[in-house]
Amino acid sequence: MALVRVISSDGAAFLVSQRLAKRSGKLKTEIETFRKSSDNSEAQPEIRIVTIRAEILRLVLQWLQQHQNDPVLPANQNEQDGRGDAEMGQSQWDRDFLAPMDLGIVMELILAANHLEVKGLLDITCKLVESKITGRTVDEIRTAFKLKSDFKGNEEEQTRLENRWCVEN
């Protein structure tokens, strides 16, 4: 089985099968680039990911491992006639996988999934963040995401007035 070494920003190396690694768009491209530039077809590729630390990379690889046999979904699969099943693809395993993470880790995972082009993981992490927004007040959202208002002068009040046309009717 052909392997690839994936190295995190803090120097930890993960040895994974190329078949598994290729489920990440980014790693797939990297492996192919390595093949073209290398004379020795048996040589083991080594890919350094400078933006992702070991803890996060391990999570991404763990998720890929679990989902290695999933069919690759077309990009807009859930959007047919607006009746698509949003929960599709989110298994109990995924829920257990995400449950212990705090928002900081989830954000890092989103960045990693985006960088490595792992659509399925990006989907479930984005939906997790969305669930932290749904049903909350503005203040609760700001607290949850540690955000401060950056509106100037009466901009916020103006926005509230605009909103009234929709919410209070």
Place this chain on the structure above:
Amino acid sequence: MDEEKSINDIPPEILERILSYLNDPKDLFNCRLVQNLWKKLIGPLLEEKLHAITTKWNLTEFNSSEPLIPSLWLKYDVYQSQGPHCQQLFCPKSILHHRGNPFPSNSLHLGVTLNEGRSFYAHGRQIENVHSFFGKFGHHLTCLVLDGYSTSPLTFAKLLSKVPFLKSLSLPGLFLKVPKGEIFYKKNCVLPSLPQLTHLRLIEYGRSIVNDKLTIKFVLWILESYSKQLVGLSVEGVIFAFEEQQNLKAFKTECKFGKLKELKINPINKCFLNLLNGADLTHIMVTRENICNITTEEMLNSIENFSKSLIYLRLPTLLTNFEEKSSVKFTSLKSLSINNPSDQNLVSVMKMCVLPKFVALEKLEFICNGKCKSKIARGMQKAEYWMVCPTLQQVSAYIDLEENCSCIKNDGKSRVVWRANSSC
């Protein structure tokens, strides 16, 4: 080690993706208030959702109140103390004092109960007419619903010239009023070109007199002006039950619905459908109850012209007196919806008459009220549909959108899946 990452570290396109998952309008509006970036990202998302509401007519008619659209009613209140003719309009100050678009999106549902042609005052400022009311923000609007608007052709044309970037225009309860002295001649009155307009809804509540010639003329004039660019058209109300008559003949030669794909029509009217000849319609919805007692056969006959291009068809309650005469088959139709299939003979009508015409049908759905729930569920399990129509993949029943039940073809056996959002 890096600092803990926050939502500020993720790129805007991913934040946009997260926000796009939000479904409840309340959440979307809340998010406009979080930060400038959030407000900026929500704008296009709202626009997209509102555009879908006013242009996609598949299931959204259940929520006909269009809760997302900013809505405003302009109405007069009569102040007796200031004399019987002094009327004041309640127009909120925030609209008059806003420097740009006072609404959170580029859509507006405007209800109008005023007498066209009479100027009105709002907070001490005189606004001459409904059309001048749009002066400051009209060019922001891409979607406009004008509710209960009574107008004359001239002022209607003036109003439209204030909203040059409209993509969709809905006119529920349009009411023609020609003031004394104004004569409606098509030649001296031209509607402005609205180059982006692709969707038009004309809904008449039955307040005007049926077959009122002037109103028909007015409606046809609007259709004629935009016929070449329309992609979606919705015409509802008894006014569209007209019969072949003089002004239709002239209309036919000037109208080409070359781009039209989606039609929502009620009642179904052969005469009107003939006007659309030449369009490759892909979606036809005949909505609500069958108000003209047209038989299923007549309905199908009148849409035969579109049998090659039609992909989606929705029909109201099926009537039983169906005798198959025409041999036209709908070769592209993939999806068929039936509203309120309360008829006792539903299964036999479907089996004997309707399904044999739809030779490529993959999806059959019933949209019904709670009463027929158990009957539908029983009916769906019957093998008849699957036997008659070999291409059929799925039979579904939607009960007030709250819950649904699907039957999916699975190696020759059918499997029933119930899904419920509400308690059942």
